[in-house]
Amino acid sequence: MNTSTAWINHNGAFLHAGSPVLTAGNRGFRYGDGLFETLLVKNGRIRLRDYHFDRLFAGMRLLRFAIPPSFTPENLESQILELCQRNAHSPLARVRFVVFRGEGGLYDTENLQPHYLIETWPLTPDDIGLNDKGLVIDVYPGGMKSCDAIANVKSNNFLLYVLAALYAREHWLDDCLVFNCYERLADSTIANLFYIKNRQVYTPSLSEGGVAGVMRRFLLAALPAAGFPVHERPVSVNDLLAADEVFLTNAIKGIRWVSSFRQSQYTGAISRTIYDQLINGLS
Incomplete structure (x- = not known):
């Protein structure tokens, strides 16, 4: 521009x-x-x-x-x-x-x-479409989020996410997840976290310290009607390692599916279905 x-x-x-x-x-x-x-x-x-x-x-x-x-x-x-x-x-x-x-x-x-x-x-349109290549992600090891109400705000105090994004770039990752103070997963540098297991969808509850994402809120309301039960709960690294699929959400990208987290590999089949049914035509 x-x-x-x-x-x-x-x-x-x-x-x-x-x-x-x-x-x-x-x-x-x-x-x-x-x-x-x-x-x-x-x-x-x-x-x-x-x-x-x-x-x-x-x-x-x-x-x-x-x-x-x-x-x-x-x-x-x-x-x-x-x-x-x-x-x-x-x-x-x-x-x-x-x-x-x-x-x-x-x-x-x-x-x-x-x-x-x-x-x-x-x-x-390519900027907001579903990614063709799955994301490679890990967890930023250098800091943690608190689990209070301020943690849910999309705040100008962005330093932890800045450092996590730098870590991702230095380690050839597409994004980094961020721990909360209990060493559970809160969110990523620019997105909320979801995973799928046995066609059930899970995401960290807001009490786990993640930002209150608008796309997250939309999916929590829309997924059940599309045939995907969704649950808010604490999420650990082991939960992600055992997941069938993982995807990240934000207001611009909608959904981005993850292909690799540490030793686990995922397809994006159900994530694509969710994108096609709920995000692609969203005005």
């Missing part, structure tokens, strides 16, 4: 990409004091719109943001879609919507009002 002709949205104002919008005293910059949503816009519509805004506002309440009357799903949706239109990304786009606290307070916050920044990037 040519940043000289592209646009961003900062607090409702449309600015040329590259425009300075933060100061050195910004709390979002200093402390990661905020959260974000990664959304898929397809043919001028936000996929899983209500789930995204449910998660956004729940996270803002948990982080003690003061939510102004103008901060509504309808208003924010309008700004997101207008930005996509300005950038000519409406057919298919990845959107990053970041909410953060601005100036005020070196340690304790003095201002609870939200600031926000919206960016868009164009996508192609």
